[in-house]
Each structure stands twice: as C-alpha cells, then as structure tokens.
Amino acid sequence: MNTIPEQYDTFADFADGKSARLARVGVRLEPAVAPDRLHIGLPDGQAVVWPIEDIRQLPDQADRAGLVLSADDDQVSRLFLHDEAVIKALRGLAQNLHQRKPVQNKFRLFKWAIAAVASVALIVMVLVPVMADQLARILPPEGEKALGDTTYENIRTALNETGIAPLKVCETPAGLAAMRKILTRLNPDDDLPYKIQVDILDHEMVNAFALPGGRIVFFRGLIEAAENPEEVAAVFAHEIGHVVNRDPTRDALRAAGSIGVLGLLFGDFAGGTLILFLANSLVNATYSQKAEAGADVYAHGLMSNAGLSPAALGTMFERLRAKHGDAEGLVAHFAAHPALSDRIEASISAAEGFESTGPVLTPEEWRDLRNICGTSHIIEGTGAPTPNTVRDGNGNGTKTGGQFGSGNKLLPAD
Numbered sequence: 001m002n003t004i005p006e007q008y009d010t011f012a013d014f015a016d017g018k019s020a021r022l023a024r025v026g027v028r029l030e031p032a033v034a035p036d037r038l039h040i041g042l043p044d045g046q047a048v049v050w051p052i053e054d055i056r057q058l059p060d061q062a063d064r065a066g067l068v069l070s071a072d073d074d075q076v077s078r079l080f081l082h083d084e085a086v087i088k089a090l091r092g093l094a095q096n097l098h099q100r101k102p103v104q105n106k107f108r109l110f111k112w113a114i115a116a117v118a119s120v121a122l123i124v125m126v127l128v129p130v131m132a133d134q135l136a137r138i139l140p141p142e143g144e145k146a147l148g149d150t151t152y153e154n155i156r157t158a159l160n161e162t163g164i165a166p167l168k169v170c171e172t173p174a175g176l177a178a179m180r181k182i183l184t185r186l187n188p189d190d191d192l193p194y195k196i197q198v199d200i201l202d203h204e205m206v207n208a209f210a211l212p213g214g215r216i217v218f219f220r221g222l223i224e225a226a227e228n229p230e231e232v233a234a235v236f237a238h239e240i241g242h243v244v245n246r247d248p249t250r251d252a253l254r255a256a257g258s259i260g261v262l263g264l265l266f267g268d269f270a271g272g273t274l275i276l277f278l279a280n281s282l283v284n285a286t287y288s289q290k291a292e293a294g295a296d297v298y299a300h301g302l303m304s305n306a307g308l309s310p311a312a313l314g315t316m317f318e319r320l321r322a323k324h325g326d327a328e329g330l331v332a333h334f335a336a337h338p339a340l341s342d343r344i345e346a347s348i349s350a351a352e353g354f355e356s357t358g359p360v361l362t363p364e365e366w367r368d369l370r371n372i373c374g375t376s377h378i379i380e381g382t383g384a385p386t387p388n389t390v391r392d393g394n395g396n397g398t399k400t401g402g403q404f405g406s407g408n409k410l411l412p413a414d
C-alpha cells in the first residue's frame with residue numbers, strides 16, 4: 001500500500017538573487033495539511049513560503065537530475081531541488097509547474113509597445129534621413145546609376161494610367177537630336193561623375209525631374225509649356241544642378257529607406273503601393289528651398305557659360321505662375337510662395353551682363369523637339385501656347401508638378 005506521507009522534509013539549494021552564494025535550505029512540503037504551499041527554511045531561521053500555484057519550473061534545466069524552481073511573486077529567487085520523492089510529490093501538487101509565467105505587469109507591456117513604436121518613428125523620421133545623407137555621399141556612381149535606372153522603370157509603370165504598359169518613351173530621331181544638341185551646348189560633363197542621360201516621357205504633366213545617377217526625365221507637358229528652347233535648356237540645367245548636388249540620390253535613399261522600414265512593419269502592403277509611393281516621392285520631389293536655390297545657381301552658371309540667358313529659367317517660372325497661379329489650390333499655394341519670386345529675380349540678376357552666342361536650337365529643331373512624342377501630339381509652328389496646354393475651361397488644363405508645382409498628385413485628375 002502506498003500511502004502519501006503527511007510531510008516531506010529535505011534539503012535543497014537556494015539562491016536569493018541578492019547574494020552570489022547558494023544557501024543550504026530546508027524544504028518542507030505538507031500534502032496532507034498544507035498542500036497549497038512550499039515551505040523554505042533559511043539558514044538564519046527565517047522562512048520563505050511559496051504558494052504551490054505560483055511555482056514554476058525554469059524552462060532551461062541544465063541540471064537534469066534535479067529541478068530548478070522559481071515563484072511568480074519572487075522573480076529572482078531560485079530553488080534547486082534534488083530529492084526525488086519531493087520532486088515527485090511537487091509534480092503532483094504544482095499544477096502550474098510548466099506554465100509560462102503570466103504577464104506580470106500589463107502597464108509594463110504597454111510601455112514596451114509605446115517604446116517600440118517610438119523607436120520605429122525615430123528610425124523613419126530621424127535616422128533614415130540622416131543615413132540617406134551619409135549614404136548619398138559614399139554611394140559609388142554605379143550604385144547611384146542602378147538606383148536611378150530602377151526608379152525610372154518604376155515611375156514609368158506607376159505613371160501609366162491604363163495599367164497595361166509602361167508610359168511611352170518619346171524618341172523621334174529628330175526630337176532626340178534636338179535634345180542632345182541642348183545638352184551638348186550646356187556641356188556639364190566636368191561637374192559629373194557620370195554621363196547625363198535624358199528621357200522624355202509621353203505625359204501631359206508639366207514636369208521635369210532628376211533621378212540618381214545622372215538620368216533626367218522630361219514630360220511632354222513641360223516641353224509643350226515652354227515658349228522657346230532656351231526655357232527647356234534652363235530647366236535642363238536646373239535638373240543637372242540637382243544631379244551635381246546629388247539631391248535625387250539623397251531623396252531616393254530617404255524614400256526607399258522609409259519604405260523599407262514601413263515594409264518591415266506592415267508587410268508588403270498592396271505591393272504596387274510601395275512602388276507608387278517611391279515614384280510619387282521622386283516625381284513630385286520637393287527639395288528644400290536651399291536645394292532649389294542651389295540648383296538654380298548652378299543652372300545660371302551653366303546657361304551663362306553656354307552663352308544662353310539665365311533669365312530663361314525665370315521666364316519659365318513666371319509663365320507657370322501666370323498660367324496656373326489662381327487655377328488650383330495646391331499650385332496657387334506654390335505660386336504664391338515668396339521663394340518663387342526670389343528665384344525669378346535671381347535668374348534675372350544672373351542674366352545681367354551675359355553675352356548671347358545665339359539661340360540653342362533653330363526653329364526647325366525646336367519644332368522637332370516639340371514633336372518628339374510622334375504623331376499623337378503634333379505641334380505646328382514654333383510659337384507660344386498650343387491648344388494642347390490648355391484643354392478646357394474648367395481648370396483641367398495641363399497640370400504642373402515637381403520642381404514647378406509642389407503637392408501635385410502623381411496622376412492628373414482628368
């Protein structure tokens with residue numbers, strides 16, 4: 001007959017978590033009279049009582065022969081039991097022996113969650129921009145080029161309104177020859193670790209932007225909005241200025257970094273959304289006023305050296321402001337920004353005393369450039385505004401974007 005003893009007494013080792021030494025303690029288990037607690041008698045005569053339901057077996061048991069225990073209310077103490085009979089009895093009584101410790105303090109967990117969110121916010125808001133600046137400085141030219149090429153394809157895909165094929169590249173041979181002639185005249189090569197590559201995309205948005213690695217993209221809308229090829233040249237020079245100053249690289253790294261962090265947080269949300277987000281941030285790049293002023297100054301110098309009037313940049317800004325100034329809220333906001341007036345004035349001042357060495361394109365070449373997208377948007381003559389730039393009376397004409405109108409959405413409303 002196997003009767004349960006009324007009382008187990010044994011010795012065990014006890015670590016109180018405060019001293020480094022193990023203490024030899026007496027352990028008493030009384031299944032008959034007090035099955036709800038374990039009595040630990042300390043050497044100094046004091047006693048510790050662990051409620052049986054609070055006793056836990058530590059998950060990592062190095063000492064296979066015995067049992068290492070802790071108690072919920074006593075986070076630091078450890079009891080090293082070796083007596084097989086006591087261990088067996090304890091296993092029968094302590095129902096929670098193998099349960100994980102319950103969360104002690106919900107408020108503490110909440111604080112951890114807040115801290116986690118805060119640290120992610122810190123990464124997105126602070127570290128990523130800082131790292132982007134550092135990375136932009138050390139990224140090799142090939143790395144920038146790869147970043148720019150990838151982004152270019154993403155932008156084409158994102159901008160395509162049908163969602164079937166990437167946005168058409170405009171490349172009539174005569175039009176490309178005219179664009180190349182402008183670039184040759186501007187002659188920025190000395191300033192760049194890579195060759196400038198220019199692409200024209202068939203989109204009505206009045207926009208141009210630079211990508212990392214020397215790629216500059218014009219939309220058809222901007223070429224149509226320009227009144228003469230010198231204005232296209234001025235915008236071109238301004239974008240080259242951004243490339244020289246590595247503004248797009250910094251911006252792309254910043255956007256990509258933020259997206260990467262967001263992706264980690266939320267998973268690959270909606271796939272294309274990420275691409276759209278990155279593309280949008282580059283097409284509508286809003287550089288700091290300092291970066292814009294820097295690109296303007298660079299453009300003034302490049303234009304002057306090429307014998308072209310720096311004032312062309314100002315006239316382009318002025319026309320855009322006049323055309324879109326009161327039409328739409330966001331554009332109006334940008335146009336009303338005092339900095340634009342400053343930039344126009346700066347270009348006029350830069351033109352003082354400059355000597356022209358002739359127009360950048362012949363009238364024929366200018367017509368070729370304006371028709372670079374081929375038959376779908378034939379423009380006759382060489383003069384000013386065409387029917388394409390203002391298409392109806394409801395303020396739904398050509399949109400501005402990017403350097404020339406911040407805050408515009410990627411896809412035109414109409």
Ligand SMILES: [Zn+2]
Pocket residue numbers: 238242287292295403
């Ligand atoms: Zn700019």
